[in-house]
Amino acid sequence: MTLKSLYFNLTRENLKRRVWSIALSLLVFFFLFPVASALTAAVELNPANFAYGMDPQTALLMAREQLYNSFLDWHSAENGAMSFFMLCFSVVMASSGFSYLQSIKKTDFYHSLPISRTLLFSVVNVNSILITGISYLLMALLSAAITQIYSGYSGCFSAAMAGYMMHMAYFLLLYATMTVSVMLTGHLLVCLLGFSVLTFWGPAVITLSQWLHATWLDSYYDNSSLLLPAIQRSSPFLWTLDMTDTPAESRAAVALAAAVILLLLALLLYKKRKSESAGHAMAFHMTEAPIRCLIVIPAGIFGAMVAVTALRSDLFALFGLLCGAIITHCLIEIIYHSDFKRLFSHKLQLLFCTLASLAIIAVFRFDLMGYDSYLPKEDQVESV
Numbered sequence: 001m002t003l004k005s006l007y008f009n010l011t012r013e014n015l016k017r018r019v020w021s022i023a024l025s026l027l028v029f030f031f032l033f034p035v036a037s038a039l040t041a042a043v044e045l046n047p048a049n050f051a052y053g054m055d056p057q058t059a060l061l062m063a064r065e066q067l068y069n070s071f072l073d074w075h076s077a078e079n080g081a082m083s084f085f086m087l088c089f090s091v092v093m094a095s096s097g098f099s100y101l102q103s104i105k106k107t108d109f110y111h112s113l114p115i116s117r118t119l120l121f122s123v124v125n126v127n128s129i130l131i132t133g134i135s136y137l138l139m140a141l142l143s144a145a146i147t148q149i150y151s152g153y154s155g156c157f158s159a160a161m162a163g164y165m166m167h168m169a170y171f172l173l174l175y176a177t178m179t180v181s182v183m184l185t186g187h188l189l190v191c192l193l194g195f196s197v198l199t200f201w202g203p204a205v206i207t208l209s210q211w212l213h214a215t216w217l218d219s220y221y222d223n224s225s226l227l228l229p230a231i232q233r234s235s236p237f238l239w240t241l242d243m244t245d246t247p248a249e250s251r252a253a254v255a256l257a258a259a260v261i262l263l264l265l266a267l268l269l270y271k272k273r274k275s276e277s278a279g280h281a282m283a284f285h286m287t288e289a290p291i292r293c294l295i296v297i298p299a300g301i302f303g304a305m306v307a308v309t310a311l312r313s314d315l316f317a318l319f320g321l322l323c324g325a326i327i328t329h330c331l332i333e334i335i336y337h338s339d340f341k342r343l344f345s346h347k348l349q350l351l352f353c354t355l356a357s358l359a360i361i362a363v364f365r366f367d368l369m370g371y372d373s374y375l376p377k378e379d380q381v382e383s384v
Contacts, residue, residue: 006115007119010115010119010120010123011123011126011127014097014123014124014127015127015131018096018127018131021092021093021131022131022135024092025089025131025132025135025136026135026138026139028085028135029135029136029138029140030139032082032085032139033140033142033143034139034142034143034146037071037146037147038146040067040071040147041067041146041147041150041151044064044066044067044070045063045067045150047059049063050062050063064150064151064152065151065153067147067150067151068147068151068153068156071143071144071147071156071159075140075143075144075159075162075163076159076163076248077166077167077242077248077251077252078242078248079163079167082163082167083167083170083237083240083241086170086171086174087237089132089171089175090171090175090177090178091174091178091192091195093128093129093132093175093178094128094175094178094179095178095182095191095192097124097125097127097128098124098182098183099188101182101183101186101273101278102186102187102188102191102278102279103278103279104276104278104279106278107275108275111275117270118267118271121266121267125179129171129172129175132168132171133168133171136164136167136168137164140161140163140164141157143160144156144159144160145157165252166249166252167240169253169255169256169259170239170252170255172255172256172259173240173255173256173262174199174236174240175259176258176259176260176266177198177236177262178191179263179266180198180262180265180266180269181194182266183266183269183270183273183283184269184283184284184287185282185283186277186278186280186282186283187280190281190282190335193335197291197294197295199235199236199237201294201295201298202231202234202235203231203234203238204298205234206231206234207231208298208301208302208305210222210227211305212301212360212361212364213364215308215309215364216364216365216367217364217367217371217372218372219371219372220371229243229244231243232244232246236255239255269284272284281335281336281337282336288336289346289349291332292332292336292346292349292353293349293353293356295328295332296328296329296350296353297325297353297356297360298357299324299325299327299328300321300322300324300325300328300353300354300356300357300358301321301324301357301360301361302324303320303321303322303323303325304317304318304320304321304357304361305320306320306324307319307320307321308320317361317365318358321354321358321361322354324357325350325353325357326350329346329349329350329353330343330344333345333346
């Protein structure tokens with residue numbers, strides 16, 4: 001009973017602190033669903049917008065059908081606009097829920113309470129999910145009621161609930177990704193940058209790899225049927241979009257499974273996170289070097305590829321590589337330390353990233369893999 005009472009007291013206090021999040025969620029979903037449905041109904045059922053020269057009764061039936069179809073499109077799992085709004089809500093909910101981790105005074109206060117970090121973590125996450133989920137559900141059902149009244153079509157509520165379940169699964173995946181970013185960082189700006197890296201680093205690297213292949217390898221065949229699935233699977237946000245033939249139900253199931261794994265990872269990071277890391281760019285010093293390399297190396301390659309594409313010169317490719325690697329490395333150092341004097345505080349890591357970028361470029365430039373010279377065995381060739 002004591003633990004249950006403590007949990008509900010913490011939940012209530014956390015909700016009081018996040019009244020603005022509740023108001024924002026209700027307001028946004030109110031305009032996204034009920035207001036949008038009412039406006040659509042007013043436009044579609046206006047006699048002035050009926051097809052010219054058509055029987056009024058037939059035109060009205062067509063208008064109601066169009067209203068219903070518009071409702072289905074807006075609430076479907078393939079609606080990319082809703083995926084974007086879920087992305088925004090995930091950022092807002094995770095960053096506001098754990099905002100105390102970005103202030104030393106607030107972190108010391110919360111962690112000085114006789115409450116386990118696991119309990120604090122669960123309270124914030126449950127409230128974040130409930131704030132978004134309940135607001136979304138109420139407004140989606142209200143939108144369904146408006147559309148069903150004006151269109152006369154049944155099935156609006158089931159369609160709204162189906163879309164709700166799909167997009168909430170996507171929201172959980174994006175929210176879990178943002179929560180991991182919050183645990184790895186100690187500053188809001190760095191947290192947002194970290195979320196961008198976690199979300200778009202994979203697609204950027206895959207696209208950069210395709211660019212390398214297409215530029216340097218003569219026999220490379222750009223197969224979009226393989227490229228698009230790889231890009232989609234490398235990003236939690238792109239996974240929510242209808243980019244391939246993957247069914248929405250499968251994408252939602254994978255999103256839920258990945259969200260659970262990421263939230264468990266975030267909980268582990270939260271338990272190991274030091275209170276003194278609040279206000280610092282990175283919460284864990286050991287993550288600075290790997291993240292730096294993962295960003296600087298592709299940046300150097302990107303600089304070289306821009307120069308090669310524009311000027312077709314190996315010398316300018318080297319210049320572009322150096323510019324991309326050095327500038328990116330310096331920017332990361334500024335973000336890490338908030339001090340311009342420490343631009344080159346890790347010269348060996350900069351040298352390693354530069355040489356790694358140069359080595360990758362050389363592999364493709366001189367075809368060290370033998371890609372263009374490879375010939376399959378005769379019995380493995382079906383056609384030429």
